[in-house]
Amino acid sequence: MTTQDKPSAAPLEPMVRKLEYRQQLDASDRSALLALPHKVKLLEAHDYVVRQGDRAEFSCVLLSGFAVRQKIVGNGYRQIVAIQMKGEIVDLQNSLLGIADHAVQMLTAGKIAMIPREEIVRLAFERPAVGRAMWIDTLVDGSMFREWVTNIGRRDARTRIAHLLCEFSLRLKLAGLGEPTNYELPMTQEQLADSTGLTPVHVNRTLKMLEADGLIQRTSARAITIGDWRKLADVGDFQSGYLHLRPGDAGAVHSQEVGEFA
Amino acid sequence: MTTQDKPSAAPLEPMVRKLEYRQQLDASDRSALLALPHKVKLLEAHDYVVRQGDRAEFSCVLLSGFAVRQKIVGNGYRQIVAIQMKGEIVDLQNSLLGIADHAVQMLTAGKIAMIPREEIVRLAFERPAVGRAMWIDTLVDGSMFREWVTNIGRRDARTRIAHLLCEFSLRLKLAGLGEPTNYELPMTQEQLADSTGLTPVHVNRTLKMLEADGLIQRTSARAITIGDWRKLADVGDFQSGYLHLRPGDAGAVHSQEVGEFA
DNA sequence: CGGGAGGTTGACAATCGTCAATCAGAGTGG
DNA sequence: CCACTCTGATTGACGATTGTCAACCTCCCG
Numbered sequence: 339m340t341t342q343d344k345p346s347a348a349p350l351e352p353m354v355r356k357l358e359y360r361q362q363l364d365a366s367d368r369s370a371l372l373a374l375p376h377k378v379k380l381l382e383a384h385d386y387v388v389r390q391g392d393r394a395e396f397s398c399v400l401l402s403g404f405a406v407r408q409k410i411v412g413n414g415y416r417q418i419v420a421i422q423m424k425g426e427i428v429d430l431q432n433s434l435l436g437i438a439d440h441a442v443q444m445l446t447a448g449k450i451a452m453i454p455r456e457e458i459v460r461l462a463f464e465r466p467a468v469g470r471a472m473w474i475d476t477l478v479d480g481s482m483f484r485e486w487v488t489n490i491g492r493r494d495a496r497t498r499i500a501h502l503l504c505e506f507s508l509r510l511k512l513a514g515l516g517e518p519t520n521y522e523l524p525m526t527q528e529q530l531a532d533s534t535g536l537t538p539v540h541v542n543r544t545l546k547m548l549e550a551d552g553l554i555q556r557t558s559a560r561a562i563t564i565g566d567w568r569k570l571a572d573v574g575d576f577q578s579g580y581l582h583l584r585p586g587d588a589g590a591v592h593s594q595e596v597g598e599f600a
Numbered sequence: 601m602t603t604q605d606k607p608s609a610a611p612l613e614p615m616v617r618k619l620e621y622r623q624q625l626d627a628s629d630r631s632a633l634l635a636l637p638h639k640v641k642l643l644e645a646h647d648y649v650v651r652q653g654d655r656a657e658f659s660c661v662l663l664s665g666f667a668v669r670q671k672i673v674g675n676g677y678r679q680i681v682a683i684q685m686k687g688e689i690v691d692l693q694n695s696l697l698g699i700a701d702h703a704v705q706m707l708t709a710g711k712i713a714m715i716p717r718e719e720i721v722r723l724a725f726e727r728p729a730v731g732r733a734m735w736i737d738t739l740v741d742g743s744m745f746r747e748w749v750t751n752i753g754r755r756d757a758r759t760r761i762a763h764l765l766c767e768f769s770l771r772l773k774l775a776g777l778g779e780p781t782n783y784e785l786p787m788t789q790e791q792l793a794d795s796t797g798l799t800p801v802h803v804n805r806t807l808k809m810l811e812a813d814g815l816i817q818r819t820s821a822r823a824i825t826i827g828d829w830r831k832l833a834d835v836g837d838f839q840s841g842y843l844h845l846r847p848g849d850a851g852a853v854h855s856q857e858v859g860e861f862a
Numbered sequence: 863c864g865g866g867a868g869g870t871t872g873a874c875a876a877t878c879g880t881c882a883a884t885c886a887g888a889g890t891g892g
Numbered sequence: 893c894c895a896c897t898c899t900g901a902t903t904g905a906c907g908a909t910t911g912t913c914a915a916c917c918t919c920c921c922g
Contacts, residue, residue, distance in 0.1 A: 491797030
């Protein structure tokens, strides 16, 4: 219980924290961001933040809880293309593109802030540092999508899932939401399946195998404990470069977790 | 032979054309873009434009030819995450992110322009329309990655390949590089496999099946003719929304090819 | 004419999906 | 407190899409 939602004096604070992770902001940038007009909304699990095809009037920031971005294909299957956590601007693209090419749905209950799209854009162009921070955010997003394409396209089930567990581990820690070696998965095995291009049954089997191999422990179905982070990262072919973390954070879990580009 | 490379008086012209597709630029924006300092380089097929792990000094624009963005996974397999054509800024992300999280390799011989990264960034922040155009470009990129995640994660081989063929069709046409129903694939079946998360053998079989079903004809191995575009789009579960085309262009191939969001 | 890259094909293997049953845990009403 | 219910997790049997291996073919080019 060390980390709690702030008393909501500054609801948009998680967004500011996220934005200034990679791009320095000065005090006036920060207060301009915090002063953005917005409506806070409480959502339940499964509620939609954005529906595919929506014409966007707002950009939404996730203040607490978890959400996914997803697309539905012709035969009704779903693909989750990203998992969002606290502080992340969940549909920045809508601010400039207009029509949502995918849906955003809550994974758990949570709070979102809805910011009128023109306010976001205005601020981005009035304040170079803010604009730069948002652009960088967009680019890192892109990098993560590329890694997901790769994960799904060229890794087997075991590797895919180990990879996802490692990504979670680092991102949760970064968002201040848990220990990197011991966290609670905010999603069902079906949702894991939709994130990895597998079926729920196969996800189940793969998780059990990872557990049988001693790579993870699960006290409950969702509680993941990583015994040897480095070993899991090896199995998951996980290199954190695509997250574009700051130098210090890449190696925060285990001292060796650093760039390993060829 | 109606469309040829310009006499190189304005080498960056394809980039300008691409950028102003979705965001209006005025004459001064255009000339500022064309005046960007750059070096033009001729590359052969298989040459690398950027290598994974490179610290980027330049952003590269593809002036002619085709290139792919790709990642290599632990067991040596390759995943192609995007295919780039004329006018596209191939590594805009490097301008802001610094370390390349993936490689860019030429598919065919072609010309690239290398622009110092700080010049690109400077212009983006000096000229709102230019900045906006680039940001939109980044966002559309993201949208395409999401579609690829979905394509690879939740569609079968037949659907995946049909989808890719449709994407090609529209994009080639848009870049002024061919008829949408009759074009030359700039890639081998192995490269198609690396783009779709399949094996070359299976790509081959699937192409033959598409041909046997009368959905495509192939006069040579690479020359694709689409008999009924609409039918192929159906098979490929292809809806052009994710490309964020201008209203007119979405339906340019066949009158029905318009938004079909639920 | 020879070499090489890429395309094609068949036989076989295996990862992963489907189907369906059962189990476990949380919440609910009586 | 206890049936009841619902969602999600687990398991087994079986099937199929896709991968692997290896051979051969075809075209292009020096």
